[in-house]
Amino acid sequence: MSASQKRASQIVNNFFTLASIIMISVVITLYSKYGPKVKKEVRVNSNLECQKQTFTFDSITRPELLKDASYFFKNGLYVLSGGFTKPRFGKFYLKNKISVDEADSFFRSSIAFAQRENPVKYLKIKYEIIENDKNDPRKKDEKSKSFAGTILSSFRINGKEVFMMETNFLHYDKNEIKNRIECTIKAFKHNAK
Incomplete structure (x- = not known):
């Protein structure tokens, strides 16, 4: 394998790694914004x-x-x-x-x-x-x-x-x-x- 082929292969790998990171970030952002919300109980009093x-x-x-x-x-x-x-x-x-x-x-x-x-x-x-x-x-x-x-x-x-x-x-x-x-x-x- 020649040096130019290695460089091209590295560029493709770097591109797919960057694309994967961006997609994962988008999915996490969308999930945290629009995903299921956990309802936190509002404390009104001590319930005595x-x-x-x-x-x-x-x-x-x-x-x-x-x-x-x-x-x-x-x-x-x-x-x-x-x-x-x-x-x-x-x-x-x-x-x-x-x-x-x-x-x-x-x-x-x-x-x-x-x-x-x-x-x-x-x-x-x-x-x-x-x-x-x-x-x-x-x-x-x-x-x-x-x-x-x-x-x-x-x-x-x-x-x-x-x-x-x-x-x-x-x-x-x-x-x-x-x-x-x-x-x-x-x-x-x-x-x-």
Whole structure:
């Protein structure tokens, strides 16, 4: 076999190798784009029994800080910071039903770990009790008007949210609000194992 035949053979081999690489790349690209998709389940909440009573959503926003959050929580190194969000268009019914101090006491009794005074490093449990504004003209359907309010809780370390939970309460009732707060703490404990 002469040198020119070897070169021609090498060129043909290189061409077919390049063509094979291009075809395989195209097939992989098409398969990844249009091939069967694996559905990933969307996590709505921790699937606790108390979360099935009303609409409840929770989220672990920084899993790497959950261990620290659990440590601060179990050692009483937490600070509560709460408040109310009044309805913009309707009457504020919650002001006669519950105070921030009562909500704080519901959190403390649900936590069951004594809170230490003035901790330097701590878990901040920030919550907002939001009264549902049923007179809001943007709320058209009955579902958005079917609950009394929402408790939005956020567990933070150094301003970084670790865990959050949003849960609705159906009636302007202290016991129901207390149950929703207890559910929030149960969900945090469940996720911060």
